[in-house]
Amino acid sequence: MSAAGAGPGSREGHREPRRAVDGALRADTADTADTADTADTADNPGLAARVTTRRGGFTLDVAVEVAHGEVVAVLGPNGSGKSTLLGTLAGLFDPESATVTLADRVLTDTDAGITVPVHRRRVGLLSQQALLFPHLTAHENVAFGPRCAGQGRRAAGAVADRWLAEMGVAELADRRPSELSGGQAQRVAIARALAVEPDLLLLDEPFAALDVDAAPAVRAVLRRVVRDSVVGGQTVLLVTHDVLDAVVLADRLVVLADGEVVEQGPTAEVLARPRSGFAARIAGLDLVTGTACAGGLHTLDGTLVSGAASEPLDHGDPAVAVFAPRSVAVHRERPAGSPRNVVPVRLAAMEPQGEVVRLRAGASGRGPAWGEGLAADVTPAAVAELGVEPGDELWFAVKATEVAVHPSGR
Amino acid sequence: MTRAAPSSPRTRSSRTGSTGHTLPWPVWVPAVVGFGLIAVPVAGLVLRADWPNFLTLITSDAALDALRLSLQTGLTSTALCLLFGTPLALVLARSDLPGLPVWRSIVLLPLVLPPVVGGLTLLFLLGRTGPVGQLLDAWFGVTVPFSTVAVVIAQTFVAMPFLVVSLEGALRTAGDRYEAVAATLGASPMTALRRVTIPVVLPGLVSGAVLAFARALGEFGATVAFAGSLQGTTRTLPLLIYLDSQDDLDSAVALSLLLVVVAVVVIVATRTRDASGVR
Structure with a gap:
């Protein structure tokens, strides 16, 4: 660079x-x-x-x-x-x-x-x-x-x-x-x-x-x-x-x-x-940088983001995990069940975007840093149901099948 | 005359396969009438021909002279059309010359002008008393009208627009994208012209040359006005046919058929080359 x-x-x-x-x-x-x-x-x-x-x-x-x-x-x-x-x-x-x-x-x-x-x-x-x-x-x-x-x-x-x-x-x-x-x-x-x-x-x-x-x-x-x-x-x-x-x-x-x-x-x-x-x-799009590894991507702070590689990648290659904000689920409590990728976040901003509301995550201090900056698109109804507002502690969850790992520039 | 777009497999399949698409029937009726308008008179010519004496008629001295002269002048004027018309089409298609539509209209003038008028304008210009003809006569002792050179000039005059129109269309269809790519690969403008532009528009160039040759071969009005009708010097096949049609109809019909055959041979030969040649 x-x-x-x-x-x-x-x-x-x-x-x-x-x-x-x-x-x-x-x-x-x-x-x-x-x-x-x-x-x-x-x-x-x-x-x-x-x-x-x-x-x-x-x-x-x-x-x-x-x-x-x-x-x-x-x-x-x-x-x-x-x-x-x-x-x-x-x-x-x-x-x-x-x-x-x-x-x-x-x-x-x-x-x-x-x-x-x-x-x-x-x-x-x-x-x-x-x-x-x-x-x-x-x-x-x-x-x-x-x-x-x-x-x-x-x-x-x-x-x-x-x-x-x-x-x-x-x-x-x-x-x-x-x-x-x-x-x-x-x-x-x-x-x-x-x-x-x-x-x-x-x-x-x-x-x-x-x-x-x-x-x-x-x-x-x-x-x-x-x-x-x-x-x-x-x-x-x-x-x-x-x-x-x-x-x-x-x-x-x-x-x-x-x-x-x-x-x-x-x-x-x-x-x-x-x-x-x-x-x-x-x-x-949501992007998380790190290095390629079996089963997904290692973030810089050592946590695993599960996903499928878009093309064969060597272990340790610089990579980016990519997923759509609409595939991110938002929870008040840590969700149990199938989502492989769950990260605690503090809600930084809420932006109405047409049919959906984009929730933008800030640093939480409770968990891995890769949650910072992520976006989650949810319906206005879901926002009302969750009763969220900026500053709230939330959990973002995304299924491994929604995550594509690409090689990255560096 | 346009080529299949590059890297598009779809254009290939459309060339070979039938799509099952049917034409609406109102298209067929005028199409058949139009075809008949062209084909029936030619068939009539075949029926009218004096077949027992056909070979004698087309091998008479006058006929052979006319055929030789027609082929010679036709090919020469086609070469001149290529020599001058190709650069002309390039300028019209690619340059940003001011007043381009006006220049183009002037180039296309022979298409709409009656050939006789074209021949007369040439006569006024190059005749012994014309502004240019006077000088040619005075300086070089050259008299252009009523010579084989005049035939070639008259044919080139009427045939060139066909080549220019055809080639300019091909150039515009191809666009300048290939030249731009060639330039980014280090090709000088001359190299790009020689190795990219001309090969890409070659089908258009060939069909333009065929049209020009066909037009030159059939030229009558401008030739008769500017070059006259002297056997072996300026009397081309169309002029001989017209002459014979006044007193020797059998000969006129036989020579007409000869002209038809020559034209068909040229069209068929270049069409097959057009379809398969560059590939």
Whole structure:
């Protein structure tokens, strides 16, 4: 995790310990300084971008930094300016005012009149649609980039072979895109994007167009190639409205609304304790961080959260247990019976949300700390029956079958 | 001419299988009438033909000269359409040139203009007394009208819009997403054009070229106005057919059938390539 800041007012924090940056930074982002690898950041500067442009009804004004090897997710609803941001970084869209530097190269500086053309930026782009060239085989698609970089036919072919194998689609090398399923095509597209070894990989809702069945596997394999040793630390900016993408792939989360950064920080923290109403709404999930173990997840304070792994996980891998607030049952007394996960909480807040009331848990001091920040959605009738109000000591219970354990960014 | 969308298995199945979807019957009646309007006259031609003398009629000196000239000029003007029309379609489809609709309307003018009018405008421009023709004559001693070159120019004039319309449609359907992806993979604009854009729109380019060739092959009005009707030099098959229809109807019918055969061969050959070729 790097200390790279994003958002107006924190850009200069890039190479300094987080605590020294800005007194206005809130406590929950300050602890990232402890894990910040500032030396690595200084040796391999990643992306630093500031974009200001008028689009439709709002003004996009965003600063984002991504350290070398870091994966940052930009989360926001449609029309929040995500696509404009990506288009600017890729060089496909000319903003009114922007500076973009990547790996010590100035890619865009509107004041100085600099715009490096798309094909010389070394910025890869993977979007919802695989957009494989329809007239080329999967293998030729992947070899396309290396060929453009001047590699010979044989060398480019070898690169393509390696990446297709890496993505688990080596046997599809000779297929045309029309003969591939959506998930297969997207794997080939990932191989194609990574085969040119871009300094920055932009992911634009990369799983949004996939079947529900295909998305997790593609997400897992993408996670493996960008995070593990395969590319030795790929710098990635991911744009998504799917919280799961951010949970599984990202180190850090930047929340965008109406063209501005409203919130940012380590993924799990932002999602578990959203400070903006917007983040809370898009998050809409309970998350507990820890490490994977048999039967679920070990929290940082050593308690077990029972659940099923979404994909095979090694013991001790960083992981996040995810469940929906509506699957949390609320009790006055410690419930007996089947729920595997029961945690004492002190009710911090009650927020009406349409048909339900969201009960937000604070620290209780009576039990494991993972209960803090959890949300439980209950009906107004249940609230009336329980007679709860903020400050009350309660028990939150969730069945193990409702808990999915995902690998997490860190 | 449009391609199946990439990575969509659904478009493949729709190409092969019947869906059991039935057309409403009111579609069939005008469809049959329309088909008849095209097919029956051709059948009438077959019935009217003087079959015992058919081979003699189409192998006369005049006929062979006309056929050779038609194929030569048709192919040449198709090549010119590709050479100039492809970049023209790219500019119309991809550039943000100001006043693009106006430029496009001008390019499409030959589609709506009577060919004779097109031929006359060329004559006024390139004729010996025309503004450009005068200079060509004075500087190079070149006279364009009533030469084979004039035939090619007239055919290119009327045929080019067919290629441009077809290709521009294909380019717009394909969108610029593939070019954008190619650029992010490091392809220069020229590389992207050569290795992505052109291959992706190749079916549209082929069908556009076929249309242009067919139009050039059948060209009459502009040719007769601008190039005249000299055997071996400017008298193409349509001109010969018209000439013969005045006094030698048997020959006109035989040559008409020859033209039909050439057209059908071209269409069938390129259609099969279109469906299977790029795959």
